[in-house]
Amino acid sequence: MAQLFTYNVAEFVPFYMEEDDALQEAIQRSLQEDDGPDVDILRSSEMLTAEEIQGRLAAHSDRVITPGKRHINISRASVWTTALQAFKRPSFAEGCDMLSVTFASDEHAEDAADLGGPRREFFRLLVKAILQDSGAFEGTPNGCMPRLNILHLQNGVYKIIGRMMSTIIVQGGEPPAFLSPSVVDYIVHGDILQLRVTPDDISDFVIRENLNKVLHATSHDELEEAISSCDWRFQMEGLPAQVTMDNRDAFVRNAVLYHTVLRRQSCIDQLTDGLSHYGVLKLVRENPSMCVLLQKGQENDLTAAAVSGIMKPSYSVPGSNRRRLEELLVVKFREFLNCVENKNLRETFDEGRKITVEEEDFLGALSPGHILAYATGSSRVPAIGFRPSPKLVFVHDGGKNLPVAHTCANELLLFVNTKMIAANDEFNYHFLTALMNGAVFSTI
Known part of the structure; x- marks a missing residue:
């Protein structure tokens, strides 16, 4: 029996639409379009320089942060655990006051007033903790993808992480720019079928290599050999039973869509909801240049x-x-x-x-x-x-x-x-x- 979505897959398929129908629709649309819509058209709004992004964000920060302080106690030895305990409290999460951070652990305790330094350090450590300790993300060559974690979904952890990321951005932390372009595209534009995706968006090494071989096959024999390694395709209803040189691009694209965004869409939706805190989601959607605040770029060490x-x-x-x-x-x-x-x-x-x-x-x-x-x-x-x-x-x-x-x-x-x-x-x-x-x- 085909699996049913039990959540609203916004702007992709109707509520409770069967998964194989959704995937079949994606395939048909891919086959009907030569190259799909020009991605640049989706991003045709004003392009901002780094200085302009910083200036607009600073002005936004001044508007949305309310007077007062929200005190938070953090252990450097358990940054994720102590931060999660604070951010999941409704009274704390719903506030827009500036954070006042106090670090405390068995080895070291500080009770000085936070005038900015401890808060910046906390944000830097929090980004590391989200990636390394939360169990909510997995790495790909193109950046990080939410890891499908049922308990995290049930407990709203992805939404909490979105609120953490919004707080980091607005309150003066280093940008939490670790998400893959396909995740950021979905957050900004909301249409799965228009996303930029490549096999390198997939975290599973075997599946990623399978699809790269299919994509780069130069002959029918190479394609047949590559497809024969994709045993997982039989677990995905809606993909073509016979893959040819004519439809292999659509096969790869829709397989990538399934493994990256479609099967973990509920996680990304929760994350997106959390990013609405402090108006960050609206700000990014109105100024797509600000995707650099979320999207993994080329990492260069500070010189x-x-x-x-x-x-x-x-x-x-x-x-x-x-x-x-x-x-x-x-x-x-x-x-x-x-x-x-x-x-x-x-x-x-x-x-x-x-x-x-x-x-x-x-x-x-x-x-x-x-x-x-x-x-x-x-x-x-x-x-x-x-x-x-x-x-x-x-x-x-x-x-x-x-x-x-x-x-x-x-x-x-x-x-x-x-x-x-x-x-x-x-x-x-x-x-x-x-x-x-x-x-x-x-x-x-």
């Missing part, structure tokens, strides 16, 4: 030059002796960043410097993003930009050496003295020590 550009020095007046010393320290800071990026920081240490095993391990993992996260709580520029702008602050003090981060103010304090500007490894080693002492803050 030393980028961090240098973000962390603006707050110099003393030009021509003063203090200004001269501060510029020398900025040179050391930027050289430190370059060494971190090039993985040769170890080479800058003096021969007599003793390096522990822990320090060696930390050196191997260190990246420029760690330095930004140490100073601001965020390893990348937040979706709405940094507020306030990050800066280097100079403290002329001969008795202090370790750089200090004020994440709420996005400030990195560098101490100016003869020891820190000397032509040796003192600055680099003290900076490394500071980063290690703050490792719980700078983990990316």
Whole structure:
């Protein structure tokens, strides 16, 4: 007996339409159209630059965040569990006040007021927890897809994650840009039959490879051999029994639609519902350029030059002796960043410097993003930009050496003295020590 949908598959098939009928309709429409509608037509609205996206989002954030604070207690050792407990409470979830984050665990407790730094760190850790600990997503070469989890559906977890993502976007976190293009297309446009899909949207390696072989077959024999490996196709009613070179593209497309969006549509619908919080869904649908806030793009590590550009020095007046010393320290800071990026920081240490095993391990993992996260709580520029702008602050003090981060103010304090500007490894080693002492803050 054909399986029945027990949920409304919006704009695709009527309520309670049988699955094989839905798939058959998709196949017929694919066969009737040469290449389908031009995807660019679906995205013919105004294209925005990164700066324009940031500006519009910042203005939207100012409009929708209400006065007041919503307090949330988070354990760094159990970010997903503690965040879920808070976000699933109706009284908490329905609020639009700014989050005030307090971290607490068996090893470390903080009760300082959250002026921005702890919140940015929480959002960064929350995105990692959603992907690694929630059990709600699975990876594909093109990005993440919701994993079909019946308990999560019953408990509304996908909707909660959508609310989390909306909160991260609006309240100054790094964009949760991890979804595959096909998921984002469905969220924005709502029509399954118009989605961009490829076999690389499928998480199952075997099925993905099967369909890639079908898609790239150059002869009838190759196609027959590729199709023979697709045993799973007999579990999907509505696909053509005989696949030919003429209909193989439609076969692949509709098989991908089934394995990616159709069979987990209820999960995506819940996620979409959650994204309506703070008006994020409406904002993205009105400005499709803002899909970059959700969609996985090309991931590039933050460069030393980028961090240098973000962390603006707050110099003393030009021509003063203090200004001269501060510029020398900025040179050391930027050289430190370059060494971190090039993985040769170890080479800058003096021969007599003793390096522990822990320090060696930390050196191997260190990246420029760690330095930004140490100073601001965020390893990348937040979706709405940094507020306030990050800066280097100079403290002329001969008795202090370790750089200090004020994440709420996005400030990195560098101490100016003869020891820190000397032509040796003192600055680099003290900076490394500071980063290690703050490792719980700078983990990316």
